[in-house]
Amino acid sequence: MADTPIDALVVGAGPAGLTAAMYLARFKRRVRVIHDGLSRALWVPKTRNVPGFPEGITGEALIARMDDHARRYGADIRSGHIVSCTRKDGYVRAELADGGTIDARGLILATGVATHLAKLDEGDHDAAVRDGVLRYCPICDGFEHRDERIAVLGSDIHGAAEAMFLRQFSRHVTLIPKWQVALTAAQRRELADRDILVVEGQVERLIATADEMLVHMGGEPDPRPFDILYPAFGSTPRSDLAKALGAVTDTKDCLPFHAFSDGLLPGVYAAGDVVEGLDQISVAMGQGAMAATRLHNWLRETDGHVMADRR
Ligand SMILES: Cc1cc2nc3c(=O)[nH]c(=O)nc-3n(C[C@H](O)[C@H](O)[C@H](O)COP(=O)(O)OP(=O)(O)OC[C@H]3O[C@@H](n4cnc5c(N)ncnc54)[C@H](O)[C@@H]3O)c2cc1C
Missing domain, CATH: 3.50.50.60 (FAD/NAD(P)-binding domain)
Structure with missing residues (x-):
């Protein structure tokens, strides 16, 4: 009762x-x-x-x-x-x-x-958030990553918009696809005009260390190192x-x-x-x-x- x-x-x-x-x-x-x-x-x-x-x-x-x-x-x-x-x-x-x-x-x-989380292949997800190599909210903490090497994961319009937002804080912003780039030619031009690099291909492995996020792209011999990764999965x-x-x-x-x-x-x-x-x-x-x-x-x-x- x-x-x-x-x-x-x-x-x-x-x-x-x-x-x-x-x-x-x-x-x-x-x-x-x-x-x-x-x-x-x-x-x-x-x-x-x-x-x-x-x-x-x-x-x-x-x-x-x-x-x-x-x-x-x-x-x-x-x-x-x-x-x-x-x-x-x-x-x-x-x-x-x-x-x-x-x-x-x-x-x-x-x-x-x-939150839709990124799945790491190596490293502990929660530790990566605590260490500041994995972030979910550019409005909250973009300021903390001024001039750092920033990667945005998810090459659709949502990821592109997030990359454009983060460009305010750093000249080193890279948009990487989880599976494939889903952007129009016009959207790619807009990103290029702001010096945002769009990487082609597929992510094979995501590895979090205490001070870097290593992104292995298929077909590339070495991982790409970033100071910070923002998944844009909504x-x-x-x-x-x-x-x-x-x-x-x-x-x-x-x-x-x-x-x-x-x-x-x-x-x-x-x-x-x-x-x-x-x-x-x-x-x-x-x-x-x-x-x-x-x-x-x-x-x-x-x-x-x-x-x-x-x-
Ligand atoms: C990694 C990360 C970093 C962030 N950093 C910042 C920051 O620096 N600055 C900032 O302003 N914002 C930040 N945010 C965003 C911020 O956390 C949220 O905007 C804020 O928590 C929203 O508050 P809320 O009360 O609406 O929801 P929440 O804080 O998510 O609370 C929701 C509550 O509802 C409860 N609940 C839901 N459904 C049920 C149910 N059916 N039964 C019982 N309980 C239920 C949950 O248990 C929880 O207590 C960050 C978010 C993340 C993920």
Whole structure:
């Protein structure tokens, strides 16, 4: 049996979910956070673009601080995996993988995205991320690789766009195909105009060492060494719970931009990477704050706790 509905359930304990939880707790709402431990922020070796941390902070330390912050004001944060959310009369029922249920008047989905990872042939993937030879987010850390030898893996328009973005930071940018180059002649010319080298052929092996990424191309005797490799394989939004509730996603499966402000359905909001837009910690925090405040005001309105002419 589920308990009496809580005010708000937040799914996700990354920057979006923990900000939302902290705001809701400070609005004196009964808020519970459920998360399955997969925040992408936990991978960040050291972020240097979160305002207030000019020397940088590890993702793990940031999440630990945010978790503590939300708990201090009363947020109830637990691990678990939500398998479904359904609407009942006036509330949402969430089902957990362990068979438990949670009933909540309001819901914030801060479920993030799953990154498509590069598969290394030698070397440890997570160690390569920690060592800074494997990166996934040029906006986050392109600045840290000024004038270095940068490789972008994936020669389609997505990879080309990423290479062009990284060209701002270094003159040594190379676009390498995983399987084959899928660019038009015009796109190749645009890259050539910016001195971005497009390598032909197929990658045979990816080897991460502590300070280099070695890329073996088929038919080449020696590996090509790079200081840093950015796979441009994209990600999959974790939007299934929202879709099951009836939310409509865009062609990339992201939730619409207004999800953190206008909501998806009455009392249901989303925030952070799962929403279309810029996948960044500061954006996720801002959207979490907005979603929490909108949900709080929606609950106040539902309870008749706002001035009549503001309803
Ligand atoms: C290697 C790397 C480096 C990065 N560096 C930076 C950086 O320097 N600066 C920056 O601004 N951004 C950086 N980012 C991006 C940043 O990590 C994300 O933008 C940020 O974590 C998004 O926050 P979020 O709360 O939306 O999602 P996440 O932090 O991914 O959190 C999603 C949460 O939802 C939970 N969840 C999802 N589905 C379920 C479910 N069904 N049941 C229970 N729990 C669920 C997960 O467990 C997790 O707690 C980096 C990302 C990567 C991968």
